[in-house]
Amino acid sequence: MEHLSTLDAGFLEAEDSDPHVSLAIGALAVLQGPLDYDALMPVLAERIGAMPRFTQMLRTWPLDLSAPEWVDDHHFDLSHHIRRAALPRPGDDRELFRVVADVMERRLDRHQPLWECWIIEGLPDGQWALLTKIHHCMADGIAATHLLGQLCDDPADTWATNIRAARQCARGLRFPKLTVNPLYWINEAWHTSVAATRAATQAVHGAVGLAGGLLRPAQASSLTGPVTSMRRYATAQVPLDDVTAVCDAFDVTLNDVALAAITDGFRTVLMGRGERPTPNSLRTLVPVSMRSNDAAHKTDNRVSVMLPYLPVEEPDPVERLRLVHRRLTKAKGSGQRQAGNVFVSAANALPFALTAWTVRMLTRLPQRGVVTLATNVPGPRQRLRIMGRDVVRLMPIPPIALQLRTGVAILSYADQLTFGIIADYDATPDVDDLARGIERAVSRLLAASRVSRRCTDGSILSVVPL
Structure with a gap:
């Protein structure tokens, strides 16, 4: 058992x-x-x-x-x-x-x-x-x-x-050599203590950041509030080659491009509702995998989180992408992932009754800090088949809870990147506008990436790393 x-x-x-x-x-x-x-x-x-x-x-x-x-x-x-x-x-x-x-x-x-x-x-x-x-x-x-x-x-x-987390877990393992040299063991002990101190400091900073993100209310908007029992579902789909071209042109990651497109989609929704996007309108729960290679086939949850503000207030798509890249880079270095992982590990060591009652109490409190969920899952590189029938499309479906009225899951499959959007039925009748806004955002970034590479004489421009 x-x-x-x-x-x-x-x-x-x-x-x-x-x-x-x-x-x-x-x-x-x-x-x-x-x-x-x-x-x-x-x-x-x-x-x-x-x-x-x-x-x-x-x-x-x-x-x-x-x-x-x-x-x-x-x-x-x-x-x-x-x-x-x-x-x-x-x-x-x-x-x-x-x-x-x-x-x-x-x-x-x-x-x-x-x-x-x-x-x-x-x-x-x-x-x-x-x-x-x-x-x-x-x-x-x-x-x-x-x-x-x-x-x-x-x-x-x-x-x-x-995925990066799996590679980092593998890189983080250091096995001491079999040697009787006392200087080697002293050096290893020193490096281990320094690394542990640095990790603990980073985790503390990350815990403060996570707590602040959960306790500090986001800008009031129609994106948060009670949910009903009914849902709407929509998808956006873009060629993976287009996303890769944007990544190469602006020296960003696939996740950066995906989150920038989601930000553009939410901007479209807010403005369509007559609401003004502000810098603190879109604090987003971004799950981060903590799954190492040797746990790839384990059936459980191994994730931590980051809570960045996505720049929904920025009208320029390229500047928005740059802001997303900077904020995610900052969030990755803030210790939020490590803090979440340490918290879960520590909770596993406590009596289950204590942690269950605590989680039950916390999940019943009104949540006003986080506005939406955006999770990225690497999917199959090859086309799947079931009984010899090709899987033409593969679309992810996330959940929503805790007063988040929308959730977006991102899944790569063969040559496509698909965004699956689940939303509260009554609060989000414009879920298709969000999906189309994501697709338009990638198209605009692709057009900008082509312009950035081309001089008037047809030569190639070097793009300054962000």
Whole structure:
């Protein structure tokens, strides 16, 4: 039996704090047709049966005397989890996304293994969709991507083992040499103590930054407030080559470009609502993976957070990108990631009842510091196939909670970068404006990157690093 970590269990507590939220994450795959349902079911049954977590359920303890634990469901019935739906005509994205929103807004049954898989028919050209939904207490975005890969014909090859956090964890390991030289051991002890002191100082600064971000209210706007039980879903999709061209031209990361595009999209939404964006309008929860290479296939949550203000007030797209780059660079060096990781590690060492009651109390307090969520998950580099059918599109689905009325998940898949947007139904009727604003932002940055590389005589300009 395996117990949930404090972070894993925290998603259950956060869900319990508001009857209108469901803390499940999902992925929507659109596949080539035709669909052979009778042949698909035994294939899914075999592949799901090979993943232990999909046949396990939660067992909780009275008064939180111990953390919830995963136990085998001896009465597991696949028919409780595989559902079938058909779209009304014309079966376009509008109808598909309405079904996705309907599925994601409902909570999973905690008396069953915490996942569902919906087979959706009725798409144009004989295509069909596979909607996978799992509770966030089971896995973070990277772990969920690996689970999705196990449903495919070949194990999904992802970028997850190449993310910066995994490389940094690997670089951070130093193994002393086998030697009897006392000077070597003294030198190693000195470097270790200096590194520990530096890490502790950075974590303290990061903890102060996280606390300030959570306690300092953001500018009041329509982006925050109570959520209802209904959701809207939309996506934005841009060529990955376009994003890479912007990265190369302005010496920034893919995450910088993605967050700059999201910022532009929120600026479009706010101005469309007649609201003036300000420097403190868009403090954003940015999850950061703390998953090392050797934990790439572990089914759990291994994330920390950063809380940068995204420059929604800046009208110029290039300057906005530069500001995003600077702020993320500052946030990465501020110790916020380290502080979050230390906090979770320390919480795991405390009695579970204490941490559970504390998280339960904190998640019930009104939250006014953070406005939205933006999470980036590296997806499969190769096109996936299920029963020989190509996965044409792959779209992520984040959750929303704690008075965040919108959440954006970013997923790279083959040659596309997709933004999946979940939003409160009543508070965000303009969710499509946000999606289109993200796409326009990348187009504008691509045009600016081409101009920055070209002189009037056609020669190449050198771009000054940010």
